[in-house]
Amino acid sequence: MLQIPAWRASLRGEIVGRETIPDLYSCWADLCARSVEDNVYYTPRYARALLNTVERDTNVHFALAWDGTDLVGLLPFTRPRLLVPLVGATRQAWQSKYTYSCTPVLDRSNPDEAAGTLLDAMRTASEHEWIISAVNTQGPACRAMLAALERGGHPGLFLNRFQRASLEATVSFEQHMQAGLPAKRRRDLARNRRRLEKMGTIGHKSYTLGAELEGAVTQFLRVEASGWKGRSGTALACREETRQFAIDAFTKVDSSSACRVDILTLNDVPIAAGVIVFAGSTGFTVKCAYDETFASYSAGLLLEVEVIRSFLSERWAERLDAATEDAHVIDSLWPGRVEVADLLFSLSSRSPEWRLAALQRTKNLKRTSKRAIQTLLAQFGLQ
Numbered sequence: 001m002l003q004i005p006a007w008r009a010s011l012r013g014e015i016v017g018r019e020t021i022p023d024l025y026s027c028w029a030d031l032c033a034r035s036v037e038d039n040v041y042y043t044p045r046y047a048r049a050l051l052n053t054v055e056r057d058t059n060v061h062f063a064l065a066w067d068g069t070d071l072v073g074l075l076p077f078t079r080p081r082l083l084v085p086l087v088g089a090t091r092q093a094w095q096s097k098y099t100y101s102c103t104p105v106l107d108r109s110n111p112d113e114a115a116g117t118l119l120d121a122m123r124t125a126s127e128h129e130w131i132i133s134a135v136n137t138q139g140p141a142c143r144a145m146l147a148a149l150e151r152g153g154h155p156g157l158f159l160n161r162f163q164r165a166s167l168e169a170t171v172s173f174e175q176h177m178q179a180g181l182p183a184k185r186r187r188d189l190a191r192n193r194r195r196l197e198k199m200g201t202i203g204h205k206s207y208t209l210g211a212e213l214e215g216a217v218t219q220f221l222r223v224e225a226s227g228w229k230g231r232s233g234t235a236l237a238c239r240e241e242t243r244q245f246a247i248d249a250f251t252k253v254d255s256s257s258a259c260r261v262d263i264l265t266l267n268d269v270p271i272a273a274g275v276i277v278f279a280g281s282t283g284f285t286v287k288c289a290y291d292e293t294f295a296s297y298s299a300g301l302l303l304e305v306e307v308i309r310s311f312l313s314e315r316w317a318e319r320l321d322a323a324t325e326d327a328h329v330i331d332s333l334w335p336g337r338v339e340v341a342d343l344l345f346s347l348s349s350r351s352p353e354w355r356l357a358a359l360q361r362t363k364n365l366k367r368t369s370k371r372a373i374q375t376l377l378a379q380f381g382l383q
Contacts, residue, residue: 010067010113011065011066011067011072011113011114011117012065012066012117013063013064013065013066013073013117013118013120013121013124014063014064014066014121015061015062015063015064015121015124015125016061016062016064017060017061017062018051018059018060018061018062020062021044021048021051024044024062024064024071025044025048027069027070027071028043028044028071028074028105029043029044029045030070030071031070031071031072031073031074031105031107032044032105032279032280033280034107034108034109035105035106035107035108035141035279035280036106036107036108036111036140036141036144037103037106037136037139037140037141037142038279038280038281038282039101039102039103039104039105039141039279040101040277040278040279040282040284040286041098041099041100041101041102041284042074042075042076042101042102042103042104042105043279045248045249045252046249046277047076048248049245049248049249049252050096050098050099050245050249052244052245052248053241053242053244053245053248054096054097054098054241054242054245055096056241058078058094058096059078059079060076060077060078060094061076061077061078061125062074062075062076062077063075063076063077063118063121063122063125064118064121065114065117065118065121067107067110067114070107071107072106072107072109072110072113072114072117073104073105073106073107073114073115073117073118074104074105074118075093075102075104075105075118075122075132076093076094077091077092077093077094077122077125077130078091078092078094079091079092079126090126090128090129090130090131091122091125091126091128091129091130091131092130092131092132092133093130093131093132093133095133095134098245098286099134100134100284100286100323100324100325101134101135101136101321101323101340102132102133102134102135103132103134103135103136103139103141103142104118104132104141104145105141106118106140106141106144108140111140111141111144112144112147112148114144115141115144115145115147115148116148116151116152118145118148119145119148119149119152119154119347122347123347126347127347127348127349128346128347128348128355129344129345129346129347129348129355129356130344130345130346130347131342131343131344132145132342132343133342133343134325134340134341134342135340135341135342135343136338136339136340137158137161137339137340137341137343138338138339139338142343145343146343149345152347154345154346154347155345155346155353155356156343156344156345156346156356157343157344157345157356158341158342158343158344159341159342159344160341160342161339161340161341162326162327162339162340162341163327163331163337163338163339163340164321164322164323164324164337164338164339164340165322165324165328165330165331165333165334165336165337165338166319166320166321166322166334166336166337166338167308167311167319167320167322167334167335167336168318168319168320168336169311169312169315169317169318169319171312172312172313173308173309173312173313176308176312176335179335180333180334180335181332181333182332185332185333188298189298189301189302189305192296192297192298192301192302193302195297196266196294196297196299196302199266199267200266200267201266201267201268202264202265202266202302203264203265203266203268204262204263204264204265204303204306204310205262205263205265206260206261206262206263206310207260207261207262207263208258208259208260208261213250213251213259213261214247214251216261216263216273217246217247217250217251217259217261217275219261219263219270219273220246220261220263220273220274220275220287220289221235221236221237221243221246222237222270223270223271223272223273223289223290223291224236224237224273224287224289225237225238226291226292227289227290227291227292228292229289235289236287246287249277250275250277258277258278259275259276259277259278260275260276260277260278260283260316261273261274261275261276262274262276262303262306262307262310263303264290264299264302264303264306266294270291271290271291271293271294271299272288272289272290272291272294272299272300272302272303273288273289273290273303274287274288274289274300274303274304274307275287275288276307276320278317281317281318281319282317282318282319282320282321283311283316283317283319283320283321284320284321284323285320285321285322285323285330286323288300288303288304290303300329301329301333304330304333305333308333308334320334321338322334344356
């Protein structure tokens with residue numbers, strides 16, 4: 001355990017290893033309950049579910065900021081591969097295949113001071129370059145980090161910007177459908193629903209507690225595994241560690257977050273399912289799947305319409321976050337947008353602007369090469 005001098009006299013920072021998670025759990029959950037910006041992926045339950053299963057071998061450390069015995073800032077991080085030999089090894093906020101935001105958890109009472117203390121702690125771990133992926137660029141946590149970087153004279157920039165869909169509970173369902181969706185989209189959805197109704201009874205149910213929630217998660221896993229993800233071996237049910245992650249993250253609810261599973265049925269048989277995990281007042285739509293037998297009926301989108309209806313009618317969250325990596329079909333149903341990007345910055349005292357520019361060029365080249373390979377594979381039907 002490494003103790004860090006306080007950025008301000010009232011706060012102290014430290015770096016700890018993953019072995020301290022059991023001791024951190026309670027104060028970590030308390031911090032999430034009063035965070036300035038919700039991030040379900042860094043709640044203790046979701047993070048621990050990952051670390052105990054698919055991320056068992058990942059060397060994760062935690063930068064922490066304390067105000068007395070109260071945890072006021074948290075950012076888990078890892079050391080990735082060497083990216084630029086002349087620049088040095090970077091550190092990056094911990095991100096897994098199932099993590100779609102690395103937004104730091106900061107106490108809403110003083111996020112700027114908490115962010116500054118986190119940066120001081122992070123600098124003791126590495127005075128090189130850092131990447132915090134998939135942050136809301138206009139969100140209060142990101143703004144606090146940017147302000148702390150500016151105060152410390154540390155340069156930073158954004159990479160890989162995109163617009164992520166978001167939905168707020170500000171209008172009625174009828175108003176949303178009329179103003180938020182093009183007329184053609186509404187007609188297509190209504191027509192597909194009528195086609196399904198000719199085949200039987202359509203039902204929609206949501207599950208949030210106990211054995212019913214566990215059963216709904218099992219149904220989701222079954223629907224997901226029945227499609228292309230099952231055939232490619234990437235469905236959660238395909239491997240024991242990912243199946244266990246889903247059970248731990250989606251069914252073992254505690255005070256820091258909760259889960260909701262929505263299922264669309266035809267004659268009581270599930271044909272689409274979606275998983276929403278909550279942090280604070282925000283619901284993150286972390287997973288969705290549909291029976292490909294009903295792909296031409298837009299079963300997944302029809303389920304989404306029912307989720308929107310429930311959300312806007314019952315107001316069980318203030319906002320829904322699409323939790324996507326890029327453009328997504330849900331964009332056509334959710335009109336709100338949040339700009340998401342990777343925050344890249346240098347904590348080095350030696351030519352930080354040059355080092356940052358070198359890393360930026362390397363990251364851009366890697367991204368361009370990846371897209372070219374994906375395009376080539378798609379052309380040959382290998383993706």
